[in-house]
Amino acid sequence: MFLAKSALLILVCFFLSNAICAIAATVNLDWKIEYTNVTRLCHTKSLISVNGQFPGPTVYVTEGDTVIVNVTNLVSNNVTIHWHGVRQLLSAWADGPVYITQCPIQTGHSYVHRFQVTGQRGTLFWHAHISWLRATLYGAFIILPKQSASYPFSTPTTDFPIVLGEWWNSNVEDVIAEALATGGGYNISDALTINGQPGNLYDCSQQDTPTFNVTQGKTYLLRVINAAVNFQLYFGVTGHNLTVVEADAEYTKPYNTPYIVLAPGQTTNVLLTANQTAGQYYMAASVFSPAPIGPVPFPQTATTAILNYVVSKSNRSSTSNATTSLGPLPTFPAYNDLQSVETFYRALRSQSYSKGYYYMDVPQAVDEDLLFTVGYSLQPCPQGEQCRGPLGERLSANINNVTFADPSISILQAYYNQINGVYETDFPEQPLIDFDYTGSYNGGMQSILGTKVKVLNFNETVQMVFQDTSLLFFESHPIHLHGQNFYEVGRGSGNYNPSTDPLSFNLNDPPSRNTVSIPSGGWAAVRFRTTNPGVWYMHCHIDLHNSWGMAMAFIVKNGNGTSQTLPAPPADLPPC
Ligand SMILES: *[C@@H]1O[C@H](CO)[C@@H](O)[C@H](O)[C@H]1NC(C)=O
Ligand SMILES: *[C@@H]1O[C@H](CO)[C@@H](O)[C@H](O)[C@H]1NC(C)=O
Ligand SMILES: *[C@@H]1O[C@H](CO)[C@@H](O)[C@H](O)[C@H]1NC(C)=O
Ligand SMILES: *[C@@H]1O[C@H](CO)[C@@H](O)[C@H](O)[C@H]1NC(C)=O
Ligand SMILES: *[C@@H]1O[C@H](CO)[C@@H](O)[C@H](O)[C@H]1NC(C)=O
Ligand SMILES: *[C@@H]1O[C@H](CO)[C@@H](O)[C@H](O)[C@H]1NC(C)=O
Ligand SMILES: *[C@@H]1O[C@H](CO)[C@@H](O)[C@H](O)[C@H]1NC(C)=O
Ligand SMILES: *[C@@H]1O[C@H](CO)[C@@H](O)[C@H](O)[C@H]1NC(C)=O
Ligand SMILES: *[C@@H]1O[C@H](CO)[C@@H](O)[C@H](O)[C@H]1NC(C)=O
Ligand SMILES: *[C@@H]1O[C@H](CO)[C@@H](O)[C@H](O)[C@H]1NC(C)=O
Ligand SMILES: *[C@@H]1O[C@H](CO)[C@@H](O)[C@H](O)[C@H]1NC(C)=O
Ligand SMILES: *[C@@H]1O[C@H](CO)[C@@H](O)[C@H](O)[C@H]1NC(C)=O
Ligand SMILES: [Cu+2]
Numbered sequence: 001m002f003l004a005k006s007a008l009l010i011l012v013c014f015f016l017s018n019a020i021c022a023i024a025a026t027v028n029l030d031w032k033i034e035y036t037n038v039t040r041l042c043h044t045k046s047l048i049s050v051n052g053q054f055p056g057p058t059v060y061v062t063e064g065d066t067v068i069v070n071v072t073n074l075v076s077n078n079v080t081i082h083w084h085g086v087r088q089l090l091s092a093w094a095d096g097p098v099y100i101t102q103c104p105i106q107t108g109h110s111y112v113h114r115f116q117v118t119g120q121r122g123t124l125f126w127h128a129h130i131s132w133l134r135a136t137l138y139g140a141f142i143i144l145p146k147q148s149a150s151y152p153f154s155t156p157t158t159d160f161p162i163v164l165g166e167w168w169n170s171n172v173e174d175v176i177a178e179a180l181a182t183g184g185g186y187n188i189s190d191a192l193t194i195n196g197q198p199g200n201l202y203d204c205s206q207q208d209t210p211t212f213n214v215t216q217g218k219t220y221l222l223r224v225i226n227a228a229v230n231f232q233l234y235f236g237v238t239g240h241n242l243t244v245v246e247a248d249a250e251y252t253k254p255y256n257t258p259y260i261v262l263a264p265g266q267t268t269n270v271l272l273t274a275n276q277t278a279g280q281y282y283m284a285a286s287v288f289s290p291a292p293i294g295p296v297p298f299p300q301t302a303t304t305a306i307l308n309y310v311v312s313k314s315n316r317s318s319t320s321n322a323t324t325s326l327g328p329l330p331t332f333p334a335y336n337d338l339q340s341v342e343t344f345y346r347a348l349r350s351q352s353y354s355k356g357y358y359y360m361d362v363p364q365a366v367d368e369d370l371l372f373t374v375g376y377s378l379q380p381c382p383q384g385e386q387c388r389g390p391l392g393e394r395l396s397a398n399i400n401n402v403t404f405a406d407p408s409i410s411i412l413q414a415y416y417n418q419i420n421g422v423y424e425t426d427f428p429e430q431p432l433i434d435f436d437y438t439g440s441y442n443g444g445m446q447s448i449l450g451t452k453v454k455v456l457n458f459n460e461t462v463q464m465v466f467q468d469t470s471l472l473f474f475e476s477h478p479i480h481l482h483g484q485n486f487y488e489v490g491r492g493s494g495n496y497n498p499s500t501d502p503l504s505f506n507l508n509d510p511p512s513r514n515t516v517s518i519p520s521g522g523w524a525a526v527r528f529r530t531t532n533p534g535v536w537y538m539h540c541h542i543d544l545h546n547s548w549g550m551a552m553a554f555i556v557k558n559g560n561g562t563s564q565t566l567p568a569p570p571a572d573l574p575p576c
Pocket of ligand 12: 078106408575576
């Protein structure tokens with residue numbers, strides 16, 4: 001598909017002037033959501049896929065392109081597809097989170113997603129956004145810079161999408177249904193994966209270990225995507241440093257590091273120079289899980305792929321002898337080494353935005369000052385049922401003590417058509433009670449169940465500080481905002497101090513992200529400007545926590561004129 005489009009562009013450029021060449025193309029995709037049989041770890045199961053592919057297709061587009069994806073649901077589950085990190089300027093109807101911007105595409109129905117990719121370039125991904133279907137419905141979404149633009153680094157020889165994920169032998173929908181029914185823990189995945197494969201350290205997987213061929217002396221761009229359902233991950237390549245050049249589809253200042261960390265929902269582009277002794281080297285990913293209770297169970301075995309130096313005959317004799325035996329795994333910090341991970345996240349800096357890479361300057365002043373606690377809570381066990389959460393109740397999660405309840409029609413439809421009773425507009429701007437967030441807590445463990453939103457005017461600057469809480473236990477929650485990136489201006493441990501901490505915020509070159517990993521037992525601060533009208537979901541990208549209700553939504557009102565007004569919904573928007 002990518003090749004076909006390039007060929008077309010070259011043809012167009014041949015006949016027309018260079019200026020015309022910059023005119024954006026339209027990328028048309030036809031996706032059937034269908035069952036396919038897949039075998040991993042010697043277990044075969046029927047899983048839900050796009051066009052029979054697992055993982056799903058890699059989409060390449062160029063900045064400025066219009067993307068039209070006709071998604072047809074041929075399985076018995078309700079489905080939606082989300083374009084994770086895509087700005088969706090004036091196209092909130094195509095965003096995809098179920099009951100936020102649309103109702104699900106039901107069996108036998110189609111929905112045509114239409115959006116223009118604008119003001120961003122880099123590596124993102126697409127995934128299902130209903131229940132845990134994204135465990136198998138996901139793939140890379142890569143925005144190439146405009147033909148006229150160039151990378152702020154030397155153009156690499158080629159790029160490799162590296163999509164990290166999780167594999168369950170059982171049906172993933174059964175796993176989350178069981179967890180929600182019991183209110184306790186859940187069955188962790190059976191393997192971590194790279195491009196859908198567990199790699200050679202897992203049973204029955206050796207033959208299918210992904211291999212990336214490189215030529216000695218050349219530099220490659222690895223587009224690393226954390227599409228795992230529930231875990232933050234370390235990633236690295238034995239014997240090679242990585243240079244981070246982009247995170248969440250925004251360029252960063254180059255940062256040299258032996259390993260990277262990605263929360264679910266985050267993407268990171270790194271350069272790798274194949275300048276070591278020719279041979280084979282492990283690429284690997286393993287879990288970072290800082291919860292200090294014990295630990296939370298997680299897959300213990302690293303997922304692997306192989307970086308394979310392909311040495312030409314002429315080079316083989318003169319330079320080095322290529323070995324075929326793999327050396328050790330890359331070295332990562334301990335699974336719970338919060339300090340090393342903080343060092344990594346704090347090192348990221350945006351490329352100078354004076355170069356015009358960013359659609360939004362770093363907001364220097366704040367119109368809306370929001371403090372959101374993120375943490376665990378309980379919901380009552382239904383009468384006559386046995387629950388396996390603490391105190392015999394059900395585990396839940398919340399933002400400012402509100403556990404998000406899905407409405408029965410989408411919030412965007414309710415807002416647009418002025419339907420009352422679907423959501424409430426009183427989402428708290430500050431914690432309801434002022435407690436020692438990271439100290440001991442003796443108050444009520446129950447949270448408020450509700451569908452609450454925060455309404456924002458067009459062109460407001462918003463600061464959000466996410467504060468982890470000690471309720472039940474600390475955790476590092478990756479909070480993802482739909483519809484725009486925010487700038488990550490500060491992070492810290494313990495309780496956020498509103499009078500002293502802002503003094504050390506980075507308002508000069510903070511990284512622009514769509515997902516921020518909150519330090520376990522600490523806080524993180526982000527800022528953005530509301531330039532995109534619509535309803536924008538914000539939630540923890542650990543799907544377990546999202547299912548437990550760690551979510552809310554913003555309504556961003558229209559501004560003035562058509563360029564600041566959300567168009568009417570498409571005629572084929574799925575009905576409820
Ligand atoms: C999957 O395998 C089952 C059992 O062999 C078979 O009945 C079914 O048709 C297969 N499904 C697909 C989509 O190939
Ligand atoms: C979308 O795909 C379905 C199934 O192939 C087809 O019936 C429908 O006409 C398509 N919609 C559009 C707008 O092309
Ligand atoms: C979860 O694991 C338990 C214990 O191994 C097993 O009995 C149960 O069937 C599993 N549930 C699912 C949905 O796979
Ligand atoms: C990598 O190179 C080997 C030869 O060394 C070749 O057999 C293999 O097909 C190549 N793999 C890929 C993914 O290009
Ligand atoms: C990786 O970077 C570190 C620190 O800059 C350096 O000490 C080390 O030699 C580098 N390793 C390689 C393989 O380049
Ligand atoms: C390999 O390349 C990296 C990145 O350019 C560089 O930092 C490092 O010094 C090089 N190592 C060797 C052994 O040339
Ligand atoms: C041979 O090695 C040199 C440097 O190590 C590299 O630049 C060149 O591309 C290699 N040639 C082939 C055909 O692999
Ligand atoms: C490559 O292997 C040959 C034969 O085993 C050996 O003589 C030579 O020293 C090796 N070269 C390098 C660079 O390791
Ligand atoms: C959350 O709300 C419930 C119900 O109003 C209350 O009992 C509990 O103390 C609140 N907890 C916090 C941390 O605000
Ligand atoms: C938003 O407000 C700022 C000043 O507060 C102004 O400079 C800018 O032009 C406004 N943008 C839009 C799109 O209205
Ligand atoms: C829209 O126009 C009105 C009247 O000129 C002005 O007061 C308001 O600030 C504008 N809103 C935005 C978001 O620019
Ligand atoms: C599928 O979505 C429709 C519309 O929202 C809803 O009525 C129905 O209950 C859903 N089906 C399932 C199995 O969740
Ligand atoms: Cu979380």
